[in-house]
Amino acid sequence: MHITITSTPNPNAMKFTAEKPLFHDRIEITKDIVPATPLLKALIEIDGVESLFGCHDFITVCKMSHVLWEQLLPQIESILDQAAVHTLN
Template identity: 40%
Template sequence: WRSMFIQTQSTPNANSVKLLPGEPVLGKVATAEFNSIRDAQTSPLARKLLVIDGVNSVFLAKDFITVTKDSHVEWAVLRPELFEAIMDHYSSGEPVLSEGALPDHDCTIYPEDSDVVAMIKELLETRVKPAVADDGGNIIFRGFDEVSGVVDLELQGACSSCSSSSVTLKMGVENMLKHYVPEVREVREVKGEEKAELDSVSNKALSDLESKLLEKGYIR
């Protein structure tokens, strides 16, 4: 592992770099993002990178890692530490994600998805995600409101703090979705707190549904 060759690729975000270790990272079509050491309890690799002074967030994908840094820290200083942490991880034999930790499979199409949601997920998976991954980032589907026609998307990796990402979201992704899916009227970016709020609303809705099903004896 000491002879491991880690490639670096620049991204549209000057504070993010894409690292390709030449080994599988998540090794499957899924992603995971960590914005603090506390977040990274399920990922030994992300923890090793987040303890480095100046590292803000770590994004893991199939075969690459995107690290986003503080603007006042120079890559020349940070890069050797990042390389060392990655090599240490791969020589340790530890998993990238702990057993039981779930990567983000946001575009899986479920039987209960409407035709519109299924089409949105398919377009994101086949047309948007590959292009965004080239730049060291990802776009996560967080929901579609059938009434307002608003699609909620979360930006990850190099995209999440890039000044041009909101323009890309509006001009590129929104226009493409509206073209193929007439029911889509707008694309909205969901950030940290809003995402937590959406998750809690979703969890409450699931909990309420479960209670109703229990009452009616559909589930035991």
């Protein structure tokens, strides 16, 4: 599945848009919430990721301000690539 990565006005947030729906409902995840799906669990457990927000075909990943996107993007892309072969929600 092709994922488009888009910057947002917030330098600590990036939007990942998929070709197909990722979720049935709106999601909001922070470090203190244990997600129900393997995809969300894997993303929120990345060191430096602060929160997740998404709906249908996109997910926005918010990072901690001291962490560089260059450190996070390969991990996020790998998780999304792996999840693309499974039902995501």
